[in-house]
Amino acid sequence: MEKQKCIIYLGDFDLRNENVQAHLVKNNAKVFNHLGYIVAFIGVNRKSSYEEILKLPRISVGDNNYYLEVENTLSFTGILRYRRAAEQILCFMDSVAKKCDVKYVISYQAPTFSIILKSVVHWCVTNNAKYIVNCADITSFKSQPVLRRIVMNANWRYLHTLNKRHANGVIAVSSYIEGFYHRDGIPSVIVPPLFDNYLDNSFELADKVTYIYAGSPFVLKKNVNTVGMKDRLDKIVDLFVQLSSSNISYRLRIIGITKEDYTSCVPRHKKELETNKDIIFEGRHSHQATLNAIRDADYMINIRDVNIMNEAGLSTKMVESVSLGTPVVMNLVGDNYLYLHEGSTGYMLSGDTLKDCELLRSLCDKTYQERLNIKMKCAGDKTFAIEKYEHKLKKFLEAVATVGE
Secondary structure, three states: OOOOEEEEEEEOOOOOOOOHHHHHHHHHHHHHHHOOOEEEEEEEEOOOOHHHHHHOOOOOOOOOOEEEEEEOOOOOHHHHHHHHHHHHHHHHHHHHHHHOEEEEEEEEOOOOOOOHHHHHHHHHHHOOOEEEEEEOOOOOOOOOOHHHHHHHHHHHHHHHHHHHHHOOEEEEOOHHHHHHOOOOOOOEEEOOOOEOOOOOOOOOOOOOOEEEEEOOOOOOOOOOOHHHOOOOHHHHHHHHHHHHHOOOOOEEEEEOOOHHHHHHHOHHHHHHHHHOOOEEEEEOOOHHHHHHHHHHOOEEEEOOOOOHHHHHOOOHHHHHHHHOOOOEEEEOOOOHHHHOOEOOOEEEEOOOHHHHHHHHHHHHOOOHHHHHHHHHHHHOOOOOEHHHHHHHHHHHHHHHHOOOO
16 A cells, blocks of 8 residues: 655644744644645654653644654753654654655754754655755844853754755745755745634724734843844833823733733833833733734734844744734834735834834724724735645645755
8 A cells, every 4th residue: 555645844843832833833734734745743842841741642733644742852951861852753753654655854943952953864865755944033042041042052053054955945934044045956935924723803893992912022031132132022112102101092912921021121111111001911821812812903013123033034923913804013124024015914114213103193093994994904815824825835845856866
């Protein structure tokens, strides 16, 4: 009996606890399932030890798909547990190859130290599988503690060096990453984070215009350095404090961080936020609760500095917001305005405080019916729908299959 074709997808995604990487990988895997491939995932569990993982119930990763989760070893002390994780990974790959015809192995970073990828590349050569790199960001570790920063920088240098040398194909989340990994004769494709968790359009708009920020903007430590900020939540708060001082009616919901944690990291806002009733910090929500909150908001807002990390990435929350019918108010960084359409799914911030406050003020002045119309127009946007990328990824895999022949 002919074996079913298969893709092994390994990386630092946590399918059980659903980190950001997990949603990107799961949605890409749905495309591969639609194209007729079984997907075997090799990910991490960031919350459980090796012994605890053995006792956990299985989770559903899609019909006929497989999943191995290894403990998180990516730390200074985790070096001592690397060998066991590496053995687990390679044994699992061997077991999958006995049941399926493994055509491709896709690496989304690595489920342990990146030195494992040297063994993975060798496994691909031995088993006649193509090695594909899926890269969604280029991370900065400047805000990390010294020991972790040393370990992570060394790990990333090794990962990128090996991937550039051995990739048979590249799935990039942005044009910056596609250029970063460019090698003559190696196929590449740009695929943004995809989305298929569409909710019905029965959103509930509040009595006043509601903006929402959702995410983990920075490492939680006192007087955080802005270099370590993925999102400039401090600049967002600056804009809305000015709106409040002008007696503009609005609500800003901030999901992902508490007021106490935020003011510890950004103490200059502590006094202003003590009396501000328009800016509401809600702490962490479940992923589904966050999606519901995004759907019910008038606008998602974010500000990101223009740097390598943000030029290379693409905001997952931007993808979710547009897909749920909530336009995004954001500055131009990386590829975001290749997908956002000014005046319908996006409203561009300029970086000029006066102009940006005026833009926010004008959006606050919309009537209830105008707000409904804006939401309904955005809700029809399927820019990030999974089905739009099936043909693109099919052609990409066909091109990768011919590399080296």
